[in-house]
Amino acid sequence: MRIVQKYGGTSVGSIEKIKNIADHIIKMKNEHNEIVVVVSAMGKMTDELIRKAKQITNNPNRRELDMLLSTGEQQTIALLTIALNHKGQPAISLTGSQAGIVTTGTHTKSKIKNINKERIEAHLKEGKIVIVAGFQGINENGDITTLGRGGSDTSAVALAAALNATCEIYTDVDGIYSVDPREYKEAKKLEEISYEEMMEMSNLGAGVMEVRAVELGKKYNIPIYVGKSLCQNNGTYIVEREQVMEQKLITGLSINENALMVNLLNLENEPKKIAYIFSVLGANDVNVDMISQSMSNGNKIDISFTCPLTEEDLLDKAIVLIKEHHPNIQISKKSDIIKVSVVGVGMISHSGVAAKIFDIFAENNISFYQITTSEISISFTIDKENKSKAVENIAKAFNL
Amino acid sequence: MRIVQKYGGTSVGSIEKIKNIADHIIKMKNEHNEIVVVVSAMGKMTDELIRKAKQITNNPNRRELDMLLSTGEQQTIALLTIALNHKGQPAISLTGSQAGIVTTGTHTKSKIKNINKERIEAHLKEGKIVIVAGFQGINENGDITTLGRGGSDTSAVALAAALNATCEIYTDVDGIYSVDPREYKEAKKLEEISYEEMMEMSNLGAGVMEVRAVELGKKYNIPIYVGKSLCQNNGTYIVEREQVMEQKLITGLSINENALMVNLLNLENEPKKIAYIFSVLGANDVNVDMISQSMSNGNKIDISFTCPLTEEDLLDKAIVLIKEHHPNIQISKKSDIIKVSVVGVGMISHSGVAAKIFDIFAENNISFYQITTSEISISFTIDKENKSKAVENIAKAFNL
Structure with missing residues (x-):
């Protein structure tokens, strides 16, 4: 079997851990597998390098940041x-x-x-384990590029697709x-989840896998196993929707605390004006x-x-730019919310x-500010203080 | 003018120092120069990386060490x-x-x-300062290589030769x-010295410049300036012998403490046996x-x-191998010597x-064990305890 394994920064966070990972990889190799390994930077090294660049400027040249x-x-x-x-x-x-x-x-993303x-195929044919630097590549100018945070997941899935x-x-x-165990202790581990x-x-902030990596897995139909390194417990397989054995109504709940709500009040209903506001935000x-x-x-x-x-x-x-053009707009921000x-x-x-969910919120006296829906998800913004009440009641109701 | 500047590890040892070097380089650029800069790793970083590899094995794979x-x-x-x-x-x-x-x-050397x-020429034409990683290159397999300790000097001189x-x-x-100032306080700084x-x-242990870099400078006749970064004092030019203005009898004195003397006593005068001994040492x-x-x-x-x-x-x-073949050879070592x-x-x-020099040694009661000469140098091994006596008297006698 041909396997692409990816080890994150924590798994290779020290020389001792690297030695242990090496033993694990050799064991997998000895079971007659061809192994390609993708690794991240050790522990907090990426953060430390960014800190060094920021000691020079808050806005370092992106090509050089990739270097x-x-x-x-x-x-x-x-x-x-x-x-x-x-x-x-x-x-x-x-x-x-x-x-x-x-x-x-662009550089950095x-x-x-x-x-x-x-080259990888040639080294595999020689019987070698191939160790590939995640998160990075080279562009048409011959310059070193990076794929953005979590990019090593993307490297691994893309390699798995290329190498079959x-x-x-x-x-x-x-x-x-189904729910972040730090937020809800009785959260269940999923055996399978669809791409x-x-x-x-x-996208909604669960933070385990980079979304681009999952997207790539879906595109090339690469089953992705997510688990703890050197751990015998089974992890989770990310597979095609049709392959998920036990179809559940709700698979998971995610919480995003990195949210700020902005309210624009008493706007005239002029599409041009509204389009202008969102184009300034985008720019x-x-x-x-x-x-x-x-x-x-x-x-x-x-x-x-x-x-x-x-x-x-x-x-x-x-907001400063928007107010220059439309001084009468009332804009307010609310930051004590979560999604x-x-x-x-x-x-x-x-x-x-x-x-x-409306029932649950009503029963528990939780008010919400916004609601949006997609084909397979529903999101609400609620007050941060209602987080655990909302999480626990939803998790129980849907058996998460 | 086109200048290749090289800054060593101490000169770029902190973010603060890097910022100062940047100011200096911009000043040079503004004087209508084309600038290529070669840099070493920051401070003790190379040593730290070697230490990490040695935590895994004392004999790391050399290709990977270069990586x-x-x-x-x-x-x-x-x-x-x-x-x-x-x-x-x-x-x-x-x-x-x-x-x-x-x-x-081979890798690592x-x-x-x-x-x-x-590519460098193209960037210079764009008006950019080009910053090149010293000490490294790429071989015909597309693998990253390093030039060995002090290799950044060699990178700089080779680039100067290529870029004229x-x-x-x-x-x-x-x-x-003329003499290491730590060994002889009154040592004189040289304005010029020949390649x-x-x-x-x-070669004899002065340790300021990598010998391969000087050799390359001689081969392509590249004048090399050696000085302290951000220091207004004049440094030393390394130039062709004919260009050295003030020809001195003796230009410098160098001390090598990394020396061990080995004595082979009472050998039969058989060329084959002697050749065998030195071939084992070489192997x-x-x-x-x-x-x-x-x-x-x-x-x-x-x-x-x-x-x-x-x-x-x-x-x-x-020695173990030599004694297996020639058990009667008497071999003794003496380590309290310097050259x-x-x-x-x-x-x-x-x-x-x-x-x-014989006179100086006689007058000062310094005995020596060996003497070897080349066209432009004479070397002695003496007891370590006589170091300062020998250095001071020779330096005074030859006005170093």
């Missing part, structure tokens, strides 16, 4: 390969460039365009849970989410939207999920 | 370029590979084969001294230096040689240097 950050993964591949070789296991490390990972798009797999391999993501959690549900969960890199609109009095409307709390500085810049979402492919065929 | 160590310089080029860009100066960082530095030979300078530029090496000393003398000084990577031979009694001879004290373990292995050398192109035309 800097890519050294983290490069160190891990070298150290892991040294450990494998020392244990008598033939292995070779490859940077993203050497592994043929060609990217496109490039996308994989294609993978020239010849299965994909195993080893992380510091032992699988995907679509996982993508919604990723200032504010990621707008959960837009809701309601009639106010007369011909006036109210619009609310959420954006990441971490983008408040970008938002404030945009709660329930996700499940079962919703497609079963109605009544929204109604059930 | 690991090359990240040090890569971080410096990114951070320095971020600093330059932040100050409004167009600049771009290039790894050894991107800079077209093609190497040959590769040699530069050629430099494909097209002058070369400035910035280090933590303010020039080349040949500098090569002898490097065990013992760098033999200063071989001297003298008649003992009858047909017997005594042979002494020195080797680096740091290679004592390799020497001991070789003192005087260097000067003036010696070629002036005789009497050796005689003068």
Whole structure:
């Protein structure tokens, strides 16, 4: 069998851990597998490198930031390969460039365009374990690029697709849970989840897997295993919707605390004016989410939207620009809110999920500010103080 | 003017220092120069990376060690370029590979084969300062290589040769001294020194410049300036012998404390046996230096040689092998010695240097064990305890 395994920063966070991972990989290799390993930078190294760049400027040149950050993964591949070789296991490390990972798009958030797999195939044929630096690639100018945070997951799934391999993501959690176990202790671990549900969960802040990686898995139909490294307990398989054995109405609940609600009050209902507002937000890199609109009095409307709390500085810049053009707009911000979402492919065929949640909120005296729905998810913004009450009651009601 | 500047690890040892270096480089650029900068890893980073690899094994795979160590310089080029860009100066960082530095030979001690300078030339034409990672290149397999300790000097001189530029090496000393100022406080800084003398000084342990870099400078006739970074004092120019204005009899004195003397006593004078001994030493990577031979009694001879004290373990292995074949050989080691050398192109035309040194040793009651001479140098092994007496008296006698 051909397997692409990915180990995250915590799994390779020390020399001792790297040695243990090496033993685990050799065991897998000895079971007659062809192994390609994708690794992240050790522990908090990426953060430390960013901190160094920020000591120079808050806005470092992005090409140079990629040059800097890519050294983290490069160190891990070298150290892991040294450990494998020392244990008598033939292995070779490859940077993203050497592994043929060609990217496109802007620095610090490039996308994989294609993978020239010849060199990896040649090393696998030699019987070597191939250790690839995650998170990085090379663009058409021959410059080192990175794929953005969580990009190593994407590297692993893309390699699995190119090499026709299965994909195993080893992380510091032992699988995907219906609810973050830190928020709800009785949360159940899922044996399986569909790509679509996982993508919604990723988007909605579950934080276990990078959404682009899941998207890529869906596109090429690569089953992705997510589990804890060196742990015998079974993790979770991310598979096609049709392959999920036990179809549940609701698969998971995710909580996003990085949310800021913005209210625009008493707007005239002029599409041009509204389009202008959102184009200014976009031009200032504010990621707008959960837009809701309601009639106010007369011909006036109210619009609310959420954006990441971490983008408040970008938002404030945009607001200044908007007010220059439309000085009469009333804009207010509310930051003591969270976004709660329930996700499940079962919703497609079963109605009544929204109604059930309204019931739960009413019974428990939880008011919500916005509600948005997609084919397989429903999201609400509620007050932060109601978090555990909402999470526990929804989880119990849907047996999460 | 086109200048290649090299900054060593101490000069770029902190973010603060990198910012200061950036200011200095911009000043040079604003004087209508084209600038290529070669940098080392920050401070002790290379040592730290080696320490990490050694936590796994004392004998790490050399290809992987290159993969690991090359990240040090890569971080410096990114951070320095971020600093330059932040100050409004167009600049771009290039790894050894991107800079077209093609190497040959074994990993961890590769040699530069050629430099494909097209990319650097293109960036210079754009008005950018080009920041190149020293110490590294790429071999014909597309693998990252390193040039061995001090390799950044070699990178800088090779780039200067390829780009038809002058070369400035910035280090933590303010020039080349006739004697190490830590050993002799009144040592004089040299305005100029010839390539040949500098090569002898490097070989003999002066430690300021990598000998391969000086050799390359001589080969392509690249004047090399050695000075302290951000220091207004003049440093030293390394130039062709004919260009040295003030020809001195003796230019410098170097001290090598990394010396171990080995004595082979009462050997039969059989060339085959002697050749065998030195071939075993060579096969065990013992760098033999200063071989001297003298008649003992009858047909017997005594042979002494020195080797680096740091290679004592390799020497001991070789001695075991030699004794297996020739159990009667008497071998003794003496480690409380140092090697003192005087260097000067003036010696070629002036005789009497050796005689003068014999006089100094006699007057000061310093006994020596070996003496070897080259066209421009004379070396002695003496007892370590006589170091300062020998250094001071020789320095005074030759006005160093």
